[in-house]
Amino acid sequence: MKRTSVKNFSVEYIGKHKVAYFFKSVWSLANRDLKKWYLAPVLLIISLIQPVVWLGLFGKAFNLAGIFTNSSFNIPGLNIPKSVLDTIGNTFLLNSFGTTSYFSFLAVGMLAFIVLFTAMFSGMSVVWDRRFGFLDKLLTTPVSRGSIVLGKIINSVVRALVQALVVLIIAIVLGMSVANFTLVGVLDTFGALFLLAFGMSSLFVALGLRSTDWQSQMAVANLLSLPLLFMSNAFFPVSAMPSWLSAIANVNPISFTIEIGRSALLGITPAVPFMYDFLYLGLFAAILGAISIVLSWKLLKG
Secondary structure, eight states, X not given: OHHHHHHHHHHHHHHHTHHHHHHHHHHHHXXXXXXXXXXXXXXXXXXXXXXXXXXXXXXXXXXXXXXXXXXXXXXXXXXXXXXXXXXXXXXXXXXXXXXXXXXXXXXHHHHHHHHHHHHHTHHHHHHHHHHTTHHHHHTTSSOXXXXXXXXXXXXXXXXXXXXXXXXXXXXXXXXXXXXXXXHHHHHHHHHHHHHXXXXXXXXXXXXXXXXXXXXXXXXXXXXHHHHHHHTTTSSSOGGGXXXXXXXXXXXXXXXXXXXHHHHHHHOOOOSXXXXXXXXXXXXXXXXXXXXXXXXXXXXXXX
């Protein structure tokens, strides 16, 4: 009798406070996954290795300006002054990349890089919860299917933004230009990263809802993530790409995010106004978020 009254009370309470209970459920589920991350700092360090390697090795080794200032570029007998070579190199970089520092150009791309690869693992959490039985137990509770999905997405978004901030700090230490940094510019950049993280996490969580094997989930995630990264403006400007590749890059949400970041942090003139970039990313995040929630209603069954 007591159990029945407690159960009836909980159902009645949830019925009267649906919105509050929904958001509380979302945060509780997100915080559960976040604890696994922030209580194990080694996971944060491991997740940062790849973008830091790209920054420290590829970013510094791929010194485009050095090609012009290197003595081997100088034509024998002409003895072109170093100042002239510097001017040629800076002009080339400015016309091609919008900045005289390729490292700074790449650093903003690495912010989207870490967001993409953090989102990639969001779907794995769903697979592991299903495999270890936690998801089955959760489905027997009054928690809505949508809150389960949003909890996974919020967990991924928080992790992605924290890691992006760490990568940005490391990039500054390694020599990223901060001449155009403003508080508004940083907020614009992380606003775009938030929308990208939300949309990408929704995509990979939706894929995880249909997967029962972590190997197949990882294979699909890798199949999508690398092409998405290389078919964007993360490493080179869209104008330098073949027409078929630039057409894809121009609709890639990663390209929109990076364009906002480079304009806000480096002062590079964007192809279109911020408003359109944010509108595109907002629609991307909203549509994929809605799809993942709708799929949860169909695929998560107690």
